[in-house]
Amino acid sequence: MTQKIVVTGIGATTPLGGDAQSTWRALLAGESGITTLEQEWIARYEVPVTFAGQAKVKASEVLTPQECKRLDPSSQFALIAAREAWADAGSPEVEPERLAVEFATGIGGVWTLLDAxxxxxxxxxxxxxxxxxxxxxxxxxxxxxxxxxxxxxxxRTAVSACASSTEAIANALDRLLSGRVDIVVAGGCEAAIHPMPISAFASMHALSKRNDEPARASRPYDVNRDGFVMGEGAGALVLETEAHAKARGAKIYAELVGGSVTSDAHHITAPDPEGNGAARAVIEALEQANAKLEDVIHINAHATSTPVGDIAEYTALKRVFGDHLDKVAISATKSSTGHLLGGAGAIEAIFTVLALHERTAPPTINLEDQDPAIPLDVVVSPRKLPDGPILAISNSFGFGGHNAVIAFRSYEG
Amino acid sequence: MALSKTEVLAGLAEIVNDETGIATEAVQLDKSFTDDLDIDSISMMTIVVNAEDKFGVKIPDEEVKNLITVDDAVSFITNAQ
Structure with missing residues (x-):
């Protein structure tokens, strides 16, 4: 019999909150974590984009001065999220040789590199x-x-731009199913709110330039979307074999039932307009979950709020789900958090897990005039999900043509 | 004007505290950096570089291995000023 893999701990530090629960509550309340940047370098370099989703709680308020000194900000966020997840899981007793880490970043220690x-x-x-x-x-x-x-x-560290941490979770699933380990701490982080990456993303016209309305800038699916908004932070999940979790009496949030990583080989930054690779990732994740298309009731979409990307994802989803897509509750949570790049998939995995656990799909804010080219059923205020076994997926795509999809099922014991 | 040994010790203790979190009063002349203060080689190099900055001295790499105790470092810096 195939081993089940379950989620037993979650942790996050995001633009919405310093931990997973406060982030989730702020998300359900429809808050935005996007604010104007007050750093002196904004004026010094005349950075064209003057807002981002900064971590709500500074790492220096959580870690010791020595930890901060020896860790890049990306690692600081990672450690905060992982410690919360580990404590949330009950600080499991596990053989160290059967405990692994799959933690991603999109860019790495960019502050350290450039400061040096x-x-x-x-x-x-x-x-x-x-x-x-x-x-x-x-x-x-x-x-x-x-x-x-x-x-x-x-x-291990998956590096696949904005797909990184979803890929890390998919890799964790494989690792656990291999039977070599009992627990994996998986997730991802990013700390790239620095003038160089902002300038570089702005040069490629990837970022929203809505400088006068930061909280309304990240607006997936809206006709007036004009790019993504950078965010920072980290998300971590404790993933565990069901047998190990049950043996120690752990609480179980949900079951991780599928994961897939595909690649477009189409263009270094543009998504395949046909959505072939993305569609294949969704199908493979559902096949691994042994699920039917109709089982999917909720999707945490990649939906970064770029004009091209949001349509490409819709195209891929429509190809996979056909008419059933009308019955799927779609949440685009980057509208609240901004885009955490290598940390995005991890916090969105947590949102997907909590959506199943609490049977509530989180809202998409700033959707004022939905793009008629993207006729999705977008959740705009918290929506109750049905009772019984339910399944949801979370998508992440990254520059380089990376597609990663993971599937979770409500845990029925 | 050159600093006294006591002043160098106080300044060095601040550098050690900043890098490692070790209390300044624990940084005493008879203490060994590795055996007593548990300072690893990476932290030691950071302390050396910061001490060069603070005291305006040059501590050659080949000299660092001779700085076993806090007294070794304080004496070297005091003499090098």
């Missing part, structure tokens, strides 16, 4: 601190978590 280069230019190589490399490496967040919880069953 500034130091090199201004003060010379002697002043470039010896912790620079372990702080900037993309596997830094996963390694920090692994050391914190003594995970010796493998610590």
């Amino acid at each position: 280069f500034d130091t090199l230019k201004e003060k010379g190589p002697r002043r470039v601190l010896p912790m620079t490399v372990p702080m900037l490496m993309p596997n830094g967040p996963a390694a920090a978590i692994g050391m914190d919880i003594s995970a010796r069953g493998g610590v």
Whole structure:
């Protein structure tokens, strides 16, 4: 009999809140985490986009000064989310060799990298601190978590731009199903609200420029959407075999039933307009879940609020679900959180898990005039989901043509 | 004007505290950086670089391995000023 994989812990630090529950409550309340950036570098560099979704709680308020000093901001967020998830799971007793970490980032330690280069230019190589490399490496967040919880069953980092953390969760599912480990802490993080990445994303016209209305800037599916809004933070899930979870009497939020990673091989940044790769990822995840299309009642969409991306995802979903798509409650939670890049899939996985657990689909804010080209049933205020076994998916797509989809089912015991 | 040994110790203790969180009063002349204060090589290099900055001295890499105790470092810095 196939082993079931379940979610036993969640943790997050996001623009909406410093933990998973406060983030979820703010999301249900229809709040926006997007604010104007007050940093002096906005004016100094005349950065064209002056707002973002900054972490609601500063990492320095949670971690010790030494932890902050030795960790890039991305790793700081990762550690905060992972510790919350681990505690939420009841700090499980597990053999270290059977405990793994799958923790993603899209960009890695960009603050550390660029600060160190500034130091090199201004003060010379002697002043470039010896912790620079372990702080900037993309596997830094996963390694920090692994050391914190003594995970010796493998610590890995998926890097696939904005699909990274959904891919990490799909990889965690494979790892658990391999039978080699009992628990995986999975998720992702990002801390790239820095003038260089903002300028680079703005150069490619990927970002919203609604500088005078930051809270209304992230508006997936709205006709007046003009790009995504950068966010920062992290999300972490404790994933565990059902047998291990039951043996220790753990609470179970939901079951992780499917995951798939595909690639477009179409264009480095543009999605395949036919949505082939994305559609295939959805189908494969549902096949692994042993689910029918009609079983899907909720989707946490990738929906970044870019003109092209939102339509491409709709096209892919329509190809897969056909008429059933009209019956699926779609939530585009980046409208509230902004786009956490390598952390996006992780917090959206948590939202999907909580939607099933609490049987409530979260709202999509800022949808004032829905794009007629995207006739989805978009949830605009918290919506009750049906009783009984229900299934939901979460999509993430990234530059490079990465598609990652994961599927969760309500846990019925 | 050159700082006294006591002043260098106080300044070095602040650097150690900033890097590692070790209380400044625990940074005493007879303490070993590795055996007593549990400072690893990466932290030691960071402390050295910050000390060079703070005291305006040069601490060559080949000298760092000779800085076993806090007294070794304080004496080196005091003499190098």
